[in-house]
Amino acid sequence: MNKRNVIFAVLMIVVFASCKKDKTDPTPSKVDTKDFLVNGNPAGGNYNFFSFENAAEVTQVDSASTKWDFAIRFETFIVNSNASGPGNAGVQIFNQPFDAITTAPSTSYRYDTTVSQKAIKGADWYTYNPTTRSFSPIAGKTFVFRTATGKYAKLEMISADPADDLGNPVVPPTRPTKIKYKIRVAYQGDGSQAF
């Protein structure tokens, strides 16, 4: 490769990069911190369904729609696509802090391929202590989602505390009936991949 080609290549990259920047001019994604109280029974009962667009829970009635992106029961996640729903959602987990993820990747999203082969496994995002029955979301893990409708969002788990029906914390030997999650989410509604 001669010098001229190198200069040309560098120029092209600069032009391309600046063009791209001009083009996207992202609307900042909407960041929210939310508390959710979800079903604490690991073995049965309903999932709690969430929509990134509204950063809110979606009623059970809409479970067969694309109005939700992911759902949790106890600490089990399902994602709205393939085996779990009619949507087009997918997820991947990065070992980076929430703020450090500035762009959602285009590919490599994972799905629930069967009822038992889920996209998100417990060991991916929390540490569990069977003695104290507490589980701690691992700081610095960020979930990047493609939503059920093909938009992009990111999520970090802040806390997951065993709770009673009213959301008050419980400690062993009292059995939790709910898990109180605190999550931080960012939703990019303009269809771009930038947060």
Place this chain on the structure above:
Amino acid sequence: MKKSAAILITFLLRISAFAQSDTLFNRTMDEIVITATRTERKIGNVAVPFNIVNKKTIQLSGSLRLNDILQEQTGLQITGGTGSNAVGGGVFGNGVQLQGLSPDHTIILLDGEPLIGRQGGVMDLSRFAVGNIRKIEIVKGPSSSLYGSDAMGGVINIITEPAKGNNFTAGVRTGSFLNTDIYTSGNISQNKTSLLYFLNRNSSNGYELNKSSPEKTLEPYFNYTGQLKLAHQFSPKTKLTTNSRLFYGLQQSRYAINSSQLNVTGDGSTKDFLINPVLSHRFNNRLQTNLRLMASGYSFTQQLDSISNNKQYYYDRFNQGFYRAENQTDFSWNTNNTLTIGGGFTLQTVNTTRYSKKQEQQMWHGFAQHEWRAIKNVIFISGLRYDYNTDFASRLSPKVAVNYAINEKIKLIASYGAGFKAPDFRQLYLNFTNNAAEGYSIYGSNEFSISFLQQQQNLGFISNILPSANLITKLKPEISDGFNIGTTLNLIASLKIDINMFRNDVNNLINYIPVATNTNGSSVFSYININRAFTQGVELNISYKIKMLQISGGYQLLSTGDKDLLQRIKNNEVYGRDKINGAARLMTKSDYSGLLNRSKHQANLRLFWENNDSKWNASLRFIYRSRFGVTDKDGNGFANMEEEYGNGMLQTNMTIGYKLNKSFRLQAGVNNILNHIDSSNLPNIPGINWFLGIHYSIKK
């Protein structure tokens, strides 16, 4: 008249001789320690760091249970969880940390024999009354070369009163929370046979530190301790001593589960017994041997029923048996060399609701120790022990130590020892699925197999088997290398300073890892030798005597860590939050706070006073620990945000005692005068509380 005067004088002399040997103020280099070498040695010749708590200190402190007195010793940290246990405080009771190692790494001996009945690795010290204790010897650093498993952080040897003489004591004491203690003990000796008995009843209405909860922090309990010791001198050279102990404790358990009202009730009962005959024979001044037999049992049963419908809500049972035969022979072929050799066989059994069947372990061990006075002021001690067993990997534990007396005032000691802890029962045999709660399962390594997981997968219970499942093999013991280097300074007669530096490197720590995922998303766990940790620090003890006032101060600086976690921090792989809602950031080495439940600073200041005619005595003790990590909320394995710490704690305890006459003495005390409490992190420390007691004793 002359005769009776002579008797009186002899009697008084004996009393004063007794008082002198029993006093807290006169520690001489001639005092005897047995735990350091398993042979009686003058404290000046011991080459490892140790501490002796004598009867007088226990009495003046007004202690009732073993945890009361041990919590006031430098370098010992009592751990207490929440919940209920048959004799008070803690899911697993009041355990003890030594040199920063957890309660399962310290062996607790009663007259030289290991005590059993650990739950979650923790021996609940409140099971042991202190009224029959002559002294407690605490040896720090690994002593597995003599005692085998669990002697990693150190050895705590509870030495009970010997059976000899004729005497009788009794006492009663009561105080806050209706904490009432009644005891009687006595000795009867005739010719060559002596009998000692001790009986104790301890009870309490419990206490409440968190008023908003309908449950008590410590639920009401009562317990009984009985001891019988029989000694018979067959000849001047041959003696048989049989010690036995019985314990029964019952504690209420009441819970408000998903309710503001108590709705589940029941109780937990703890029983233990032991019988320990020791036959010792002295062939001559150079050779002696003893044969020790031990049979002991422990059981804990807890049942909870629902108040509304009387249906069983929870049931848990744990039974353990321990049987050992051991011989130890000491041979001094000249005044400068002593060889100690020993060996034995142990059978352990365990059965619980959480194991698939009754489990049995057979263990053989042999040990040898050589003590060599190389020159007048230098003693070398070397030892080796081999532990072989049926259920996990065997272990060889060496030890070397040196004692160098530079002069009368300065002594140096240094030692290296290997410690180990056998995998405990749950790590080997647990077979438990928590159907009621999170649905997780835990299997001990001996209960675990890949083919079992595959079978579960075929049945649809397990969704996938993780690659880590292939790592589960026969467990190895947890092992440590411990280094201690210290000095004792007796620069002036009334001032004694002990300084000891220690470092323990612990490998093969056993932890659970997820090996498979259940279809419901919860995990299947099993145990593996995985973690590496260290503890290191400095311990300083100063004691100073001014007339009848004894002042002692202690301080421990402790640093601990998980070596693998530190490596991951170094590799920039570990994140954490500064506040629970804050952003995650990379953790650095300076954010790392060490293992949970360790205080960096621990200090005590203890003043004991007794007036010249021993009529009055008093004590004032301050015990402090700095803040300590209690939980990990951001999943990085250590405490780094404020919410993850328990606050520092200062306890201030005092007593005052008065001798009414030759036989009666009174004692009153107030503990935790400043009323510092922490209901969630230190539930074992009650608020301000008082007591008043009267004691009677007569000697013949």
